[in-house]
Amino acid sequence: MAFDFIKRIFNPEKVEIALDDIQSLILRSRPIPYFGTVALIEIKEPSAGKKLLKALLPLISSAENWHVNLSASIFISFTYKGLKALGLPENSLSSFPETFKQGMAARSTYLYDIDDNDPKNWERTFLHSNIHITAAIIANTEDDWQQKLKEFKETFGAERHIHLIESLDFGATEEMKNVFGFRDGISNPEIEGSGIDNPPGYDKPIKAGEFILGYPGETGIIKPFPQPEILGKNGSFLIFRKYQSQVAEFNKFIKENSSTPEEEELLAAKIVGRWRSGAPLVLTPEKDDPDLGADAQKNNDFSYSEDQLGKKCPFGAHARRMNPRDSKSFILEDGRLHRIIRRAVSFGDIVPPEVTVNDRKERGQFFIGISADAMGTLEFLQKQWANNGNSVNLGDEKDPIIGVQRDGVFTCPTDPLIKRYHNLQTFNIVKGGEYCFIPSLSALKWISELD
């Protein structure tokens, strides 16, 4: 079985952060394949919440030995409302960032969550319920998943002050494909001090403070974090966004703009930035190479430095926009600052490329992104890179996969003329989301013992 982590070499001498205090999800890749559940929970009474935390604590795994596969793990995070519902002291609550306090829906104008993505069209759960806890169970076999889920549910006991608002299952087979039929989640930033020994060709690890609170970031400065130190340090922030994927509409767009099956596959790859197998366009610009796509040692070992005209991978391709690597930059940007740890998981079935009629079934992604400044990073990514073309010198063009658009344009440099495709739609629609705080294990204990 090809595990994602084989490319990442652990060196205990390079550990400089408290791995045994940091929640597992921050550093641990998704297992392959994966099965899991996201649970959204409301705390109706502070003491019940603390009791639940005490019961959950032994089940929550740390990032220690992140390089070794875990059969199943549980992860827990809190919204601002959730921290209030647990009765955190006022001076702690006020030490959280303003954007986190306001929440994702209230920040919609700063996130370009408009039109199709406007919070007024979000699912009721995200608008009218009191989501306090976002928890996830993730495992690499169905049995381990069910076992952990059972243990998780047992911690609730018969407590009537804990309300499970919704639980949603997710999963992917060994091919790790999303509902569009593309392998994804391949590239993630490496964190300095996590014990990573970087193989050649991979990014230089990014300073721990960009992803974990209480450590110096890229500027060398420790950014402010929630107080007291036991609460904030070794924690992080998480973005949770539920996307409904419009795969049939995407397939229809591809078919309408291609004349052969080969052209269809090429256009789809140009839009995504990788082929269905995950093979990057820069390494195989003409056709898919499934062996390359499946090879964790090679499928991420590339940069755009030899493709500065975008003839292999267009500047507007989703993967290139979201991780420009060594692309020529048109405005002053530090690519190392806008990375996010992605732990997105798919739900629903894959739609094959020939299907062009929407069956109205629920399918898409739970986008889970982690950063010490998750709110600021999401606002940056949404407004500057996903819904604007200026940093890739493409005027008003938006990201073809996650941009909000009605009659969008996608520019594809080809020989001899540039091709411009029209009538792109919002192919992934936001149906809800929350900002969450991921406390360290010692912070969870501290919260559970608050008076």
Added chain:
Amino acid sequence: MDFLDDIKLKKDLIIANLKEASNDGYDHSITSAGEKGLKSGKVSELTAIANLKPGGAERLKKILEIANGNLGGATNVGTLHDLRIVLLDNDTRILFCTAYDGDWDPYINDFATKIPELMDIIFGNVEGWPGIKSPDVKQFILDHQITATGWYVGIPHLTVNDIRRQDKIVNGINKAIDDANKL
């Protein structure tokens, strides 16, 4: 202002517009540029006034004299249409104005890692400047920023990148025409 004055002002403006205005077909209407500042199309304004440190004015004058308009770091930013520094009140205060594309605050961290020296050489002359790498710098700027009362942009729908790109295209077309005319 009472109601009649209001009507009269509106009437005067309509008449002035009818007599003297022309229409370029661009949308010049104003939106907000974020927490502070105005935006017309894609172009935003940032206006700030702050006290200078003792000797700050002298240092600034020297820096800007040496630069002689060639602020390479500003070119590097890629979103700056213009930038103006004016010394006020016997060189004790600075008025800083710029027209730029989009938003500045999401980029504050990029300035801190990409052009920290340039930022601190210029703004280090301002009293209380926390340093571009400080977590407080965004709030410091906001605290000194004054939203403009009026904001007009001649070409509101083009960013600096758009203009540079279109300039290249026009030069290319002109060259093709010149080459064709030589035949």
